[in-house]
Amino acid sequence: MSGDVNNAGCVNRKLDSDTQVFFYEQDFYVLSNFSAFTLQWKGIRFDTSEAAYHWEKFDPERCYISSFARQVQTAIRSAPSAHDAFKIAEQNCCFRRSDWDRVKVDVMRDILRAKAAQHEYVRHKLLATGDRQLIEDSWRDDFWGWGPNRDGKNVLGALWMEIRSELRAQRGAAP
Numbered sequence: 001m002s003g004d005v006n007n008a009g010c011v012n013r014k015l016d017s018d019t020q021v022f023f024y025e026q027d028f029y030v031l032s033n034f035s036a037f038t039l040q041w042k043g044i045r046f047d048t049s050e051a052a053y054h055w056e057k058f059d060p061e062r063c064y065i066s067s068f069a070r071q072v073q074t075a076i077r078s079a080p081s082a083h084d085a086f087k088i089a090e091q092n093c094c095f096r097r098s099d100w101d102r103v104k105v106d107v108m109r110d111i112l113r114a115k116a117a118q119h120e121y122v123r124h125k126l127l128a129t130g131d132r133q134l135i136e137d138s139w140r141d142d143f144w145g146w147g148p149n150r151d152g153k154n155v156l157g158a159l160w161m162e163i164r165s166e167l168r169a170q171r172g173a174a175p
Contacts, residue, residue: 022137034082050082054089062097
């Protein structure tokens with residue numbers, strides 16, 4: 001794939017520029033929750049951070065029907081893909097934990113931290129973004145990404161930038 005060469009001598013792909021990185025696809029897909037990086041989360045192995053995130057929506061201790069919540073969690077964990085885990089969660093959204101909207105950003109932040117901590121390649125790619133703004137180039141989601149009109153909240157990008165700053169601070173403090 002061709003692209004423009006930026007000031008750092010790297011090739012910018014698609015919409016990437018000297019000031020922005022788009023990670024829904026392309027070179028920084030590693031930052032997508034759909035990318036195939038396993039995750040140990042609360043003592044359980046997940047195929048993707050996407051699956052771990054949707055699994056959290058059905059915490060049996062915070063759902064009205066705890067036995068059903070466990071069944072949904074099991075279905076999410078055994079889903080053959082991140083997209084299937086997403087679909088299972090969407091099909092059962094009326095049963096998710098009552099505090100979900102209040103805690104979902106904190107849950108996602110912790111999952112992303114775990115993904116970065118468990119995968120050197122993820123840390124490397126994240127730090128390779130330099131000081132550029134990270135944008136989830138999702139045309140569907142205007143909360144986690146920038147959405148169809150490119151004016152969404154881009155919360156996932158903001159969380160990755162926060163974690164990038166944390167990693168830099170840790171590296172600076174290391175001997």
